[in-house]
Amino acid sequence: MPLNSSWVSSANSAETDFPLNNLPYGVFSTDTLDARCGVAIGDMIFDMYAAEEQGIIDLTDEPLFDVPFWNELMEQGPAVWTALRNRLTDLLAEGSKDQALVEPLLVPMANATLHMPLVVSEFTDFYAGRHHATNVGTMFRGPENALPPNWLHIPIGYNGRASSVVVSGTDIRRPWGQLKSPDHDLPAFLPSRRFDLELEMGAIVGMASDGPITVDEADAAIFGYVLLNDWSARDIQAWEYQPLGPFQAKATATSISPWIVTKAALEPFRTSTPDREFELLDHLKDTGPMLYDIDLSVTLAPEGKTATTIAQTNYREMYYSSAQQLAHHSTSGCPMNVGDLLGSGTISGPTKSERGSLLELSWGGKEPVTLDTGDTRTFLEDDDRLTLTGHAKGDGYRVGFGTCSGTILAALDDPYKC
């Protein structure tokens, strides 16, 4: 598929994340505008609140954009999702008859602050990257027991904490927690020393369900995708996670990129899950390509220094698609709601430079990573800035996610005196 040209000239660059083919959904504010829904186009944001007020967007009887989140649009269902995308494409395409109406409603992205694009209903994180699970399992249980017996049959997941999901740019405070050093008999309450990132994609559920749904129904229910960094305190996790899984280790924060890239924008980039050793049970079987070919990278910049790319991989490395994860999530009858966020699990490729966490990159802290600046890292240090980027490559354009970044703040001196 070629670039769709826009009269917004910056949208026609091969370097922009936001050509007319993308049209991702975010929430922004400026010095003069309260937080509101907007659509990225090149280096501009199209103000949805104003567009609806002025009747330029007029899809439903009740307003969709009188609130600073995209859940109301999602609630309308796929027919309205398509109608909005078609309308936006018409308005912003080269030669649009409505250019004069729309132009005053474009806000330079450089002047905007970006906010959470949705109200997250509930957050679930999966563990569905085979290379990641193999790496972590090898470190903890040895290569012969790396994957648990269930792993090749079921997308392993656990419930996370929606209240801890924040938008890119939010600083991340190093947490305190209960942890036990291998050389101590008793645990202590200390700041985490092994604070880490996890490179993931997040799928956003756009249609509710109230019973088991098929993989095809699940794919249809997904509204879009974001980049996701599930910040993880490995030392807290190691002490707490048996027998009921990660809890406070994952509750400090999870960052997401500010633009929801719609499933529609990603259609040209569908790709299949990898070959399987065990056939999946019928209700989880692939029914078509449900992963996406999205290049992903992670950079780390120590305070005041240049960033080094520490990992590069691709979303197609996942063993399970988000549609399979959502289908599995519904098997028990668990009600799924609009705004539910599903983390893919850490995405790592087969080679060392493709590992999506410092736990893997430094092999449990034993092999420090050397940055371009000459600094080394086993886990994150205070004031480090982490940035995830992702984009699917089209013919002369790319569909990008913007950035998902966060800077590590030092732990509080005394967490009970703040």
Added chain:
Amino acid sequence: MPLNSSWVSSANSAETDFPLNNLPYGVFSTDTLDARCGVAIGDMIFDMYAAEEQGIIDLTDEPLFDVPFWNELMEQGPAVWTALRNRLTDLLAEGSKDQALVEPLLVPMANATLHMPLVVSEFTDFYAGRHHATNVGTMFRGPENALPPNWLHIPIGYNGRASSVVVSGTDIRRPWGQLKSPDHDLPAFLPSRRFDLELEMGAIVGMASDGPITVDEADAAIFGYVLLNDWSARDIQAWEYQPLGPFQAKATATSISPWIVTKAALEPFRTSTPDREFELLDHLKDTGPMLYDIDLSVTLAPEGKTATTIAQTNYREMYYSSAQQLAHHSTSGCPMNVGDLLGSGTISGPTKSERGSLLELSWGGKEPVTLDTGDTRTFLEDDDRLTLTGHAKGDGYRVGFGTCSGTILAALDDPYKC
């Protein structure tokens, strides 16, 4: 503390769950009244929507009871919680000058349908009963490894699924799930055969926090308590829970009792946690009695037959209080919100008749429980009705929780054709 007499005569019975000392908060509807907040008093419900409309309750500038849930009252904080309780006590006490005003706003409980009393923000379930953890650990890992190394130092918990919390009386559909029999090499997708109850208390967070809070602050932040049954598919859990904890096994439903018993009503019944082998770290230490002396029981009634009490225990058997659990939950900086629900973990006492799950009562299915009807049970069968009750005993009165019940419906023949 003696009974506080009310002009509602049924509230003065030693047998009612709802004397003037209690005043629990629920949501009800009738054939003629839409769902609204109400307060239980004897066998009546005091209509809060009508009372506020008529100016009998007038605590805040903005209305509190124009919505069918108690979150708005909780948002006001403890001063308003106390003001409401004082006002209700004045209005309903023997000799109240306002009896004539209030009397027309009482609705017979027998005519009412009860609904969820709150919007659950997020749901966390703990594993903080020592007898339960020891029983389960002994079955799975042997008596010498029954408690994991962290158990005596930290209240182990995991995030549950808020969307699956339902009010007492909601039927519970036996789930399908992926499970593996010990005598098969590969898993299968089948209806759960080991579907179970978990007798728990639920604590409701009434004040938000955005960083670590102390045990005292956590105790102050708790608004009230409910009975809670965390329905659990043991066979799904056994296959899925390593390494990241229970997921679909716990996502079918969690039932809560319809009346929030306030912390204020439970004050006379505070009791301490048990003696500890290991001193807790400072941030989790007991600072006073934060458990409650609440008798709990579970009955099971096969379809069309009388109910048998299968377990009797007491909330004071917990090793960690809800305040300690909430304090731990906040250590990572995890934002806690009004309406968060914390399950205590299964409550079992030291003897066999005090075990709060069929997993323990039937010792993993090996020792069937015989009911008064002559039927036997290892796990729940279709059409079984489970009922939890709980009450704290005062001098001539009791503070009760009403009932938390659910009936098991047969699994769907084909979960993808409904």
